[in-house]
Amino acid sequence: MMWPSSQASKILLALLIFVIVYCVIMDTLLFMRMRRFKLHIFDVSPDNTTSNLSTLSPIEPDYEEVTWTPCTINPLCHPTVKALMIDSTNHYIYGPLCAIFDISTGLSENMLFITPNMISIFHVFIALIAGKLFTFQSLAARRVAVVLYQIRTILDDLDGHVARERKHIKGERSEVGTLGYWVDGFCDMIGVVAMIVGITFYLKNNPPRKGYRGASVSTLPYHQLKEMNTLEDMDKDGSEVGISYKTKVSFPKIAQVVCWFSGQLLLSSLMWNRYVDVYQELLENCVNFDVMKRQEVFRSSIFFTATSFWRLLNPHSYLHLLCLAVFCDKTWIFLKMVHHSGYVCLLFAVAISEYFIAQFRLFVSSGADCCL
Known part of the structure; x- marks a missing residue:
């Protein structure tokens, strides 16, 4: 081990509590920011024409003018649909770290020879190294693998940050259908497969x-x-x-449990991408819908609750928990704990999301032609 197990447990517990409290506070601040300050995603429509929001609503204070944290690193400045559905660790910790790294190195402005797709491909190699380390019997090696995998996750955030900065896009958005979208998704898939395969080989060689x-x-x-x-x-x-x-435990049983977990990851990924796409089209992109109604939905506590399900159940959250389990040497316990209960949570979130989407669409489309 890298340090005594009891000491590691205390440090991890303290860190976990700190992260949870920090993310809850940031979620609360994000909701307050959405309710009290101007939302820039409703200023300009996707076809770059000025929306009629300014003529329909009173002038609202601009959050950028009152916050003491520069919006270049502040995750609360530009709330979007995707920003509300990204897991808290990526949005509130890794995102600002990527922004700070970009500002410090001038990656977006001065290193144009480094493309976002190159960053995506590079983090695949890190994931493959981590995947190999996940197979080791040594807990220290597997902890190094967890650290490497978190670095891979940060680089996964960095490629999106660089792409948005070079396109002058404010806030998180999914550009569905673009080359970068598919390259990023394919590289993420390889990274996840490397981790799952590595853990499977570890459990096969060291069965619980x-x-x-x-x-x-x-x-x-x-x-x-x-x-x-x-x-x-x-x-x-x-x-x-x-x-x-x-x-x-026999290997067929191990393979069965790992497959159940992998199925959850796949279902979570498919549903998360679906709801990001649907909500973007419904609230951000569909200019045929009344802008005041779209803004009212976006600011509502119901929509914030609907997106919070996917902040907790998106694939990145699953992988963060799995990394924590590996670091604590509780991999099998975690996989057994979620291999059925995780599906129950996902199916509940899907059912609630489908219901909310129907209600939101009905509300914003009244008197307008639907573009979905």
Whole structure:
């Protein structure tokens, strides 16, 4: 280990609590910023024509004029649909770090030979190295893999940041169908596959164990005794308090649990991208809808709640939790814990999102032709 397990647990717990509190505070500030200050996404329509918002609503204060944090690094300055659906770690921590790195190095302005797609391809190599380290039996090596994978995630944020800066786009947006969109998605997929394959090989070579513990063999039910007598690779560990019978989890069982988790990642990714696209079209891009109604939906607590499901359940959140489990040497426990419950949460979020989309569309499209 890189340091004693108890010390690592205390540090991780303190860090986790700090991150959770910080993200909750930032979410609260983001909601207050949306309700009280001007929303620039409604100033200009996608065809670069000025919207009629200024003539329909009173003049609102500009957040950029009152915040003490420069908007170049402030994640609250330019709220968009995608910004509301990005996981909090990426939006509130990695995003500002990428902006600071860009300002310090002049990457967007001065290093034009480095393209966003090059950054995407580079983080694939880091993911492959991390994937190899995930297979190691040494916990220290797997912790290094977690660190490398987080660096890969930061670079994944950086390629999008550089692309937006060079196109002078303010706020997070998905440019569906562009070359960068597909390259970024393909590189992300390779990185995730490398991590899952690495963890699968680790569990295959170091299978978790299951079994029974009792005060004595005679106190166990007959069906358990019969099952223990037929299990292979059985370890018998005598102790003062009783006897422990343990057997290795078979590889088919490991593969099944990993596949269940991989299916969650795929479902989460598909649904997250779908709702980002649908909400962007409904609220940001469809100029046939009344701009005041679109803004009212965007500022509502219901829409903030609807997007909060996907801040928690998007694929990046899953991967952050998996990295935390690997770092704490609780990989199998985490995979077993979410391999069914995760689907329940995802299906609930999908059902709620579909309901909200129908209600939002009905509200904003009244008296207008729908462009979806």
